[in-house]
Amino acid sequence: MKHLRHLNKYFYKYKWWIIPGIIFVVISNIFGVIPAQVIGYAFDLITENIQIYMLFNGFNRQQIIYDIFSNSLLYFGLLVIALYLLRGLFLFFMRQTIILMSRHIEFDMKNDIYNHYQELSLGFYRRNNTGDLMARATEDVNRVRMYVGPAIMYTANTLVLSVLIIYSMFDVNTRLAIYCLAPLPLLVIIIYYVNTVIFKKSGKIQERLSELSSFVQERFSGIRIIKSYVREDYTRTMFEIQSNEYKKDSMSLVKVSALFYPTMLLLIGLSTILTIYIGGIQVMNGSITAGNIAEFIIYINQLTFPVTMLGWVTSLIQRAAASQKRINEFLEISSDIQSTNETEREINGNIVFKKVNFTYPDTGIQALKDVSFEINSGEFVAIIGKTGSGKSTLANLIMRMYDVEQGEIDIDGSNIKGLNLKNYRSQIGFVPQEVFLFSDTIKNNIAFGLDQTTDEEVHLAAKNASVYSNIMDFEERFETMLGERGITLSGGQKQRVSIARALIKSPKILIFDDCLSAVDTKTEEEILQNLGKIMHGKTSILIAHRISTIKNADKILVLDNGSIIEQGTHNELLNLNGTYTELYNNQLLEEESRSI
Numbered sequence: 171m172k173h174l175r176h177l178n179k180y181f182y183k184y185k186w187w188i189i190p191g192i193i194f195v196v197i198s199n200i201f202g203v204i205p206a207q208v209i210g211y212a213f214d215l216i217t218e219n220i221q222i223y224m225l226f227n228g229f230n231r232q233q234i235i236y237d238i239f240s241n242s243l244l245y246f247g248l249l250v251i252a253l254y255l256l257r258g259l260f261l262f263f264m265r266q267t268i269i270l271m272s273r274h275i276e277f278d279m280k281n282d283i284y285n286h287y288q289e290l291s292l293g294f295y296r297r298n299n300t301g302d303l304m305a306r307a308t309e310d311v312n313r314v315r316m317y318v319g320p321a322i323m324y325t326a327n328t329l330v331l332s333v334l335i336i337y338s339m340f341d342v343n344t345r346l347a348i349y350c351l352a353p354l355p356l357l358v359i360i361i362y363y364v365n366t367v368i369f370k371k372s373g374k375i376q377e378r379l380s381e382l383s384s385f386v387q388e389r390f391s392g393i394r395i396i397k398s399y400v401r402e403d404y405t406r407t408m409f410e411i412q413s414n415e416y417k418k419d420s421m422s423l424v425k426v427s428a429l430f431y432p433t434m435l436l437l438i439g440l441s442t443i444l445t446i447y448i449g450g451i452q453v454m455n456g457s458i459t460a461g462n463i464a465e466f467i468i469y470i471n472q473l474t475f476p477v478t479m480l481g482w483v484t485s486l487i488q489r490a491a492a493s494q495k496r497i498n499e500f501l502e503i504s505s506d507i508q509s510t511n512e513t514e515r516e517i518n519g520n521i522v523f524k525k526v527n528f529t530y531p532d533t534g535i536q537a538l539k540d541v542s543f544e545i546n547s548g549e550f551v552a553i554i555g556k557t558g559s560g561k562s563t564l565a566n567l568i569m570r571m572y573d574v575e576q577g578e579i580d581i582d583g584s585n586i587k588g589l590n591l592k593n594y595r596s597q598i599g600f601v602p603q604e605v606f607l608f609s610d611t612i613k614n615n616i617a618f619g620l621d622q623t624t625d626e627e628v629h630l631a632a633k634n635a636s637v638y639s640n641i642m643d644f645e646e647r648f649e650t651m652l653g654e655r656g657i658t659l660s661g662g663q664k665q666r667v668s669i670a671r672a673l674i675k676s677p678k679i680l681i682f683d684d685c686l687s688a689v690d691t692k693t694e695e696e697i698l699q700n701l702g703k704i705m706h707g708k709t710s711i712l713i714a715h716r717i718s719t720i721k722n723a724d725k726i727l728v729l730d731n732g733s734i735i736e737q738g739t740h741n742e743l744l745n746l747n748g749t750y751t752e753l754y755n756n757q758l759l760e761e762e763s764r765s766i
């Protein structure tokens with residue numbers, strides 16, 4: 171329950187919704203209890219008037235008595251209708267305040283969680299899977315909403331109604347009230363017990379359902395593999411097994427729920443029988459009237475609903491507490507990367523690594539060892555090395571996706587940790603190794619990094635990334651939708667759209683992480699030429715595997731197993747006759763053998 175304390179700030183924010191809401195609960199219940207008294211009164215009136223009517227049998231006055239009697243009955247009928255209408259009106263106000271407040275809180279919570287997620291570092295996203303992140307921001311928030319809305323509303327309703335009814339019952343007759351209420355504690359215990367069972371079973375069903383949907387989602391994403399390996403039958407059997415588990419759990423829940431209502435009706439029936447029996451005796455004794463019995467029967471029936479709700483509300487609160495605990499776990503995590511400086515400034519693009527060591531915290535893999543180098547502003551620097559040698563890690567550290575473990579990275583002479591991170595990153599253009607495009611138009615994908623762009627800027631970026639003519643070949647050109655709802659670009663086209671997205675920013679530092687691998691050599695040359703023009707005077711870092719791509723670089727860093735083993739220009743490195751030369755010769759040999 172302590173986890174739900176986190177919600178107090180929202181209750182405070184929406185206090186002018188919840189306070190009137192509770193007042194409406196009280197008023198609506200008052201209008202709900204009064205009709206029972208009116209009906210009881212009307213009942214007594216009927217019995218008395220029938221007797222009087224009989225007394226005047228054969229007299230002219232009998233008709234007058236009949237008229238008075240029927241008019242007063244009509245009056246009571248109208249009064250009951252008016253009272254119920256008023257109750258309805260206040261119930262409407264109650265829902266309009268409390269349930270509406272819960273929707274506002276849900277909205278605020280989703281925004282808070284989303285904003286917090288965005289602040290967290292890449293390390294956090296490595297440790298937690300996307301499904302879990304999504305579940306906490308949607309399903310868990312929804313469960314908490316059920317607490318801040320319906321659970322609170324029904325708890326208030328149950329409390330107020332029970333107090334009013336029990337008070338009214340004792341006010342009429344203590345003995346009858348005790349007999350009438352006697353089966354209720356048993357009812358509460360049974361409902362509580364059954365609800366706990368239902369709660370556990372539905373939790374299990376929920377888990378099964380999410381397993382089933384992850385299974386289906388994954389299999390349909392990988393449908394190409396399933397078809398090419400002809401594993402359709404096997405996959406169907408797997409699906410059937412999981413589906414069957416879900417069915418079994420659902421059926422066991424149905425059994426429990428099926429028992430629930432008959433038991434409840436049995437106990438309510440018992441209360442009614444006791445009321446009529448004990449009440450009948452009391453009427454004969456003359457201590458109560460027949461109208462009181464009618465009043466009591468209405469009270470019992472009115473209590474049924476709130477008592478049933480009691481169990482449901484308890485399980486809602488339990489669920490909400492569990493969900494809020496999960497939400498809090500993530501909200502309490504603060505980003506490993508902190509940026510306290512608010513000053514914005516333009517960078518020149520001078521990058522210095524001083525004895526940088528870096529180990530990925532989640533895997534413990536040491537990706538960089540004692541790395542030192544300097545990139546002057548405006549330089550075109552290439553990084554080459556075997557797979558897993560630490561090239562992408564280096565790019566990640568330049569963007570401060572992670573903080574170094576030992577050593578220091580300086581940008582324009584000051585430690586990267588002291589920079590305003592958002593302002594710094596906004597001046598970097600990054601093209602990742604694994605291209606990611608949003609399910610949106612090509613235009614919006616290219617313009618992604620900027621708040622405002624013109625069509626000319628988008629077209630120019632596409633031209634510089636050598637993807638313009640491809641885009642113009644599509645029927646809807648730059649308005650072409652990508653992703654699940656649109657067309658699928660080829661690997662090379664995707665890479666170039668991703669390059670255009672970085673170029674449109676006119677970044678001060680441009681980082682290409684092996685993003686020319688799916689482009690043919692001619693297009694690659696074209697892109698590099700454009701890059702030379704755009705990035706003139708700005709820093710460019712190019713991670714590549716092909717020496718042909720990088721031989722014109724001002725500086726080449728050769729990485730091996732997390733360390734820089736050679737650095738210099740193409741010619742300087744060839745003169746060293748080391749790893750770079752070996753790589754160069756191998757690639758020359760490969761090209762020659764391909765051309766034969």
Ligand SMILES: Nc1ncnc2c1ncn2[C@@H]1O[C@H](COP(=O)(O)OP(=O)(O)OP(=O)(O)O)[C@@H](O)[C@H]1O
Nearest residue numbers: 296530533535537556557558559560561562563564
């Ligand atoms: N996010 C990560 N979390 C944990 N370990 C990682 C992560 N990214 C990379 N590694 C590990 O760090 C090492 C260096 O990886 P990195 O991606 O920097 O290599 P790379 O030179 O870019 O390789 P490639 O050329 O194949 O892209 C590898 O051993 C890799 O397994």
